[in-house]
Amino acid sequence: MKLLLIGSGGREHALAWKLSKSKKVEKIFIAPGNGGTAIEKKCENINITDIDELIKFAKQEIIDITIVGPEDPLTNGIVNKFKQNGLKIFGPAQNGAMLEGSKSFSKEFMKKYGVKTAEYEVFYDADKALKYLNTCLYPTVVKADGLAAGKGVAICNTKEEAIKAVKSYMIDDIFKGAGQKIVIEEFLEGVEASILSITDGKTIIPFISAKDHKQIFDSGRGPNTGGMGVLAPNPYVTKDILKDFEENIMDKTLVGIIQEGFDFKGIIFFGLMITKKGTYLLEYNVRMGDPETQSVLYLMESDLLEVIEATLSEELDKVDIKWNNGVCINVVLASDGYPGDFVKGYEIKIDDKIKDKVFLAGAKLEDNILKTNGGRVLSVIGLGNTLEEAREEAYENIKGVTFEGAYCRKDIGIFK
Incomplete structure (x- = not known):
């Protein structure tokens, strides 16, 4: 099969890496991609971002499935336009994408269907x-x-x-x-949790939970960023919390999707706050999170392409997603100065032994040399049977990555 993957972040590198492991996949085109997808097996970057040009490309290359990474094209109706042209695409249509595209729309939706929220x-x-x-x-x-x-x-x-x-x-x-x-x-006080999930519009299957670390500095200090690291599974998401989430948030969301007639075959990401009064929904995202994706996909043992195919054919109720029983931590290496001003263009060197555990985000390939090209440059993965093992491996693997001004939090996976 030939796939088209839209996006340019660390999430897209993780998706390309995971999809490339499927025996069904021959080629993945990433539009526009980044330095990581440029060197990933079976992958090729294409410099196209315009939706009409992407449709033209998908037709010319006889693309089997297009997978949308970021939210912007989804809220701009890319799924509707691809389907109008007879092309298979994974992601919600424009009406369902409004669950992320408009905070007021999503809050009214939550209120209407009794989803527990602030x-x-x-x-x-x-x-x-x-x-x-x-x-x-x-x-x-x-x-x-x-x-x-x-x-x-x-x-x-x-x-x-x-x-x-x-x-x-x-x-x-x-x-x-x-x-x-x-x-x-x-304002809700508690612990945040991320639960990426997949839906075919009739069934929702939650993925393994995750815990993002948003602030730039250790101990949750400093300004918010796009995410400085992730632990999966989230230790705060107990069986009771998961039951509360499924009954009061996930199931009611599915009722709303069906009642509203959303054409929703894609990812629905629940941003949660676990409080003393129970679990509340902070927000919906209609795509995978970054850097949650890097940890969650690393723990997924099932073939992601087969799960996507079942979603598109509305057969998710027949799917049993398999997961690694271990713990995965990813630590983001950022450019010095992020989330404020920072310098781009520094060479990135990655030890060959850990290349399969590094997902590039703000990086480009220039004359066969990887260079920094953003604030959050890359994520480094650590996998273990326990939280301590995963942390130890992640921070050991970080020693195999160098670029000028590289900065990371030292406390990803530590909770007080």
Whole structure:
């Protein structure tokens, strides 16, 4: 089979790596890909991002299945357009993609179908939002309604912080339209968990749980990033928590997908908060997370392509996904200065012995030399029977990767 994979991050390198292991796969084209996908087995990068050009390419190359990595093309209707052209594609159609594309849409969906989530208010007008800040409880959470590259959420401990967030989103328009409408939400205290899941619109199968580490510095200090490392499975997701999640969040979400008539054959990612009062849904994503994907796929023993094929044929109810019983940690190596300003273009050297445990994200291949090309440059995997073994291997493997200004957290997988 020939596949087309859309995206350019560490998630896409992990997907390409996993899909390439399938005996069914002959070739994977990645559009546009990165330095990691450029050197992955069976893979070839193509410099195309326009949806119409991707459709043209898929037809010319007789692509069997297209797999969409990031959220932007999904919310822009790539699935609808591919299907209109008779092409098989994995991902939700535009209506279902709005579960991530609009915070207010997703919150209304949760409310309508009884999905357990935080209390909230939606605002279209900055003056009304600022007035509401006089009466709400603190801390509070201010969210840009639209896609803001994972940066449109502010946890505000004081009214002053909330005012600053509202003004920057709605008046200063720092997200170029994505914050013109906002959601102000009840702050939930607890432990976050990520549960990537797959659905064919009739069945949802949750993957192994994961625990992301968002802040740049050890002990959860400093500004939020796209993710500095992940542990899977998440030790806080016990059998009781999983039961609570399935009954009060996952099953009710599936009812909503069916009732709303969403054409949803793809990934649905549940961002959870585990509190003393139970498990709440913070947000939906309609694609795999990064860096969660790197850890979760490393633990998946089943053929991912076969799972995707079952999804597209609406036969997920017949699938039993097999998982490694161990623990996987991935640690992100970032450019010095990230998430602020940083320098690109440094050479990346990776020891041959660990190449199968390194997923590149902000990296490019230039004259056969890997170079840094982003803030989060790559993830390094550690696998073990226990959390301690996985941590030890991950940090040992990191010694086999070098580039100027490389920075990582030293406490991925440590909890107090």
